[in-house]
Amino acid sequence: MDIHAVAKLAHVSIATVSRTINHIPTVNPKMAKRVWEAIRELDYFPNTQARALVSGRSRLLGLIVSEITNPFFPELIQGFEEVAVENGYEVLIGSTNYDPERMKSCIRRMVERNAEGVAVMTFGIEQPLLDQLADRKIPLVFVDVAPNRPGMSVLRVDYHHGIRQGVQHLAALGHRSIAFVAGPLRLHSAQSRLAAFKKALQECGIPVEEKRIIEGDHTMEGGLAAAARILEHKNLPTAIMCSNDMLAIGVLHKLSRSGLQVPGDVSIIGFDDIHMAEMMIPSLTSIQMSRSDLARAAVSALRTHLEGSTPKREYTIDTHLVVRESTGFPRGTMTRLRKFTAKRAESAAESTQ
Amino acid sequence: MDIHAVAKLAHVSIATVSRTINHIPTVNPKMAKRVWEAIRELDYFPNTQARALVSGRSRLLGLIVSEITNPFFPELIQGFEEVAVENGYEVLIGSTNYDPERMKSCIRRMVERNAEGVAVMTFGIEQPLLDQLADRKIPLVFVDVAPNRPGMSVLRVDYHHGIRQGVQHLAALGHRSIAFVAGPLRLHSAQSRLAAFKKALQECGIPVEEKRIIEGDHTMEGGLAAAARILEHKNLPTAIMCSNDMLAIGVLHKLSRSGLQVPGDVSIIGFDDIHMAEMMIPSLTSIQMSRSDLARAAVSALRTHLEGSTPKREYTIDTHLVVRESTGFPRGTMTRLRKFTAKRAESAAESTQ
């Protein structure tokens, strides 16, 4: 059931069949029709391996993520796959689990399978591996940071925009004491988030207090631990911003179990806006970066490298605040408000005297 | 940078290189050593396409899931991938989003890429597609139900065991009025869960009340809607069991928003035990089916078909209850308990008189 069978049935040569399949315009419509009929008749599929072998194009894109069970990634993968398939590519997925050894094996698999381009959506990649890909002229896309080399693009996430929105939101509600639970600071993305937070505080005129910044590990357990440390302090912050939603969920749990109300006593903001954020009780205010934008940008970056058009080196990915139930006025606001209005009423009474 | 380069550098023929790489024992250790050195020197990778073309083995396994963003699946994918890679296979992932058209395109892609075997972890597959795979002698694995044909295996999930444990757990706590929020009944898995629930009720001596069974759709929104319908009834059940965790989370939300306590007023049990179940407040009692068992069984089923050993047609996947915070005594139990102990104290007083 190969191309010869089709050629025989359609009474043409295999070259004509090949040309027909590949929509090469020099083929006579009459013959093309015969060929398509034969193809349908035999239910023929071209052999991708043979195709890839001779054309040198595997139509395979690699996608390397940190861990597929981290709910941020499946949405990313879905988007990536969808766009890739739209463009006639297949996706090879690799997950590193933050293990450089596994990263190595992922890269190896990508090279062995002749992936035409690879998107690296996890921690940085080591130099020797990078060379391996660069030697083979395989285009790469990174998130946040990338070596400035030909064939490599970077998706720069604008952490600052979303995080500033979050801080402004809290500031507008009246929060002045905001803690930050950071991710593992060896990860670039975690560092960027922390830096954006500090900058946003300054912009809102809130002093940065280092003791209110705690390093976690982007998991729920990390959030539990971080919240425990926050609770040890004598004066509790009125709001906690987290480097990702898993941390925020952990914090939420710990606070609940300690008898604190969210947002009554403490407001919480997460980051990523994973599906789960919406499902928590209270639902989690979070900062979203669009997974589908990220996926779309990654594929189109790779495509520009592959299809010869002039590649952009940088793509910007937006972030923005999604307000839900976990943020509210700081505790005591209501009491103060009552006092304030009472006072005003008093002074009003005085003035009318 | 092909096999010839290695052969030249090692001063052997390409056949020897090939044999060395494939660990064929008839090659002289001395030459093998030279070959390995040359391979390392040149950083040579065999071309997978060419290999697949000539050997007829793509070392590719297909995995078709419903939707990758449904948190049940990423864990499954992770397990499947891990086991596949351990056995020298790569994984091609396809997601159907419950759309038969997309299923068709998934199958097509699997065939085009010459997947050696395919695991179908979603709704049933239509006859023509099945034939397409069967014609090409591609082994298949299904969940729950499969046509009895050579080359096809089925992973039979023992829904009954876990669900019975759940019902027994509720019964032991004193629940007699238990509602069930089913999944979409056109899905076999949803039907099986409902059937298992009914059977378990009977085994525990609790009458089955059809009006307490509601069809949902395995999403959080479905859970919200189902809970709304349950709240319309005059007498509320004391416990609600759900066909999956997403439904349970929806129900939990609706009840919370309606001012009901979980488990104080109503107990909830989910199914699947997705990661999220543990993160809810209260954390969700759920019935787990091991994703890693499922993945492992799927790969090993395909492997037995591929590597010629005698294939098993059926594999059984276990389920079991994981008790967390969302289940407790039925409402009023405490009041009744107090009355009971008071009464007993009374009669004890009488008898000692």
Next chain:
DNA sequence: CAAATCCCAGTAAACCTTTACCGCAAATGT
């Protein structure tokens, strides 16, 4: 009417590897 041009289909090489088969050399047996 002959020559030139053009269109398009067919032939064959190439892509890179595996593997059946051949043959050489050394070892063993008589």
Next chain:
DNA sequence: ACATTTGCGGTAAAGGTTTACTGGGATTTG
């Protein structure tokens, strides 16, 4: 010492497709 076996490396075919090149027939031009 010769015949037979054994071990092992090399040669070449095969796998299914794309594509450069070739060439035949039709159409146009002089």
